[in-house]
Amino acid sequence: AQSVTQPDIHITVSEGASLELRCNYSYGATPYLFWYVQSPGQGLQLLLKYFSGDTLVQGIKGFEAEFKRSQSSFNLRKPSVHWSDAAEYFCAVGTMNRDDKIIFGKGTRLHILP
Amino acid sequence: DTGVSQDPRHKITKRGQNVTFRCDPISEHNRLYWYRQTLGQGPEFLTYFQNEAQLEKSRLLSDRFSAERPKGSFSTLEIQRTEQGDSAMYLCAITLGAGEINYGYTFGSGTRLTVV
Numbered sequence: 001a002q003s004v005t006q007p008d009i010h011i012t013v014s015e016g017a018s019l020e021l022r023c024n025y026s027y028g029a030t031p032y033l034f035w036y037v038q039s040p041g042q043g044l045q046l047l048l049k050y051f052s053g054d055t056l057v058q059g060i061k062g063f064e065a066e067f068k069r070s071q072s073s074f075n076l077r078k079p080s081v082h083w084s085d086a087a088e089y090f091c092a093v094g095t096m097n098r099d100d101k102i103i104f105g106k107g108t109r110l111h112i113l114p
Numbered sequence: 115d116t117g118v119s120q121d122p123r124h125k126i127t128k129r130g131q132n133v134t135f136r137c138d139p140i141s142e143h144n145r146l147y148w149y150r151q152t153l154g155q156g157p158e159f160l161t162y163f164q165n166e167a168q169l170e171k172s173r174l175l176s177d178r179f180s181a182e183r184p185k186g187s188f189s190t191l192e193i194q195r196t197e198q199g200d201s202a203m204y205l206c207a208i209t210l211g212a213g214e215i216n217y218g219y220t221f222g223s224g225t226r227l228t229v230v
Contacts, residue, residue: 004156032217032218034218042223043205043221043222043223043224044157044205044219044221046210046218046219046220049217049218051217090156090157092156094217094218101147101159101162101170102159102218102219103159104149104156104157104158105156106154106155106156107154107155107156
């Protein structure tokens with residue numbers, strides 16, 4: 001079965017600084033990988049996803065993520081964060097059987113310093 | 115509008131009472147999922163439906179929980195004899211569409227349950 005680890009529970013960065021949120025997955029074959037964002041009081045919104053092809057994927061709100069098979073990682077990055085990026089971020093993994101459920105990590109809460 | 119409507123948004127109930135939540139996708143999707151999210155955690159899978167058939171249930175879904183999707187459109191999740199540990203956000207999700215490029219979920223805003 002697939003699993004996801006997000007090593008950082010909280011991350012604090014200054015507004016305008018770069019951001020990297022870590023995600024490691026466990027799955028025996030090529031995974032489908034997702035990043036979701038959940039702002040306070042809001043639902044989960046899909047930021048980006050990887051399923052094949054270019055290992056650097058672009059998402060909404062200026063986010064990108066890079067799939068590194070050798071490291072079983074799918075880290076989320078943004079070159080310059082804005083105060084509105086403060087939220088909880090979830091990495092998730094699905095399997096090649098697209099009927100299978102998607103498994104979520106425990107999340108990383110991002111705090112932005114003014 | 116996420117394409118998935120959940121009702122109610124909030125529910126406060128006394129321990130031991132039964133509660134029922136509803137999930138309404140705005141268009142037909144053959145797969146519908148229920149997840150539970152507790153404070154500080156990611157969404158945890160509960161169960162899913164393909165059309166009206168319930169295909170998988172997590173061990174998190176005790177016998178006090180039951181889910182239905184009678185006509186393959188809306189779904190309900192019922193919790194009987196609620197316990198304080200049931201307090202959580204209950205999320206409904208549908209697949210984005212057919213084909214690999216659409217793989218993924220769109221979530222409803224959830225029903226927040228508080229058991230007092």
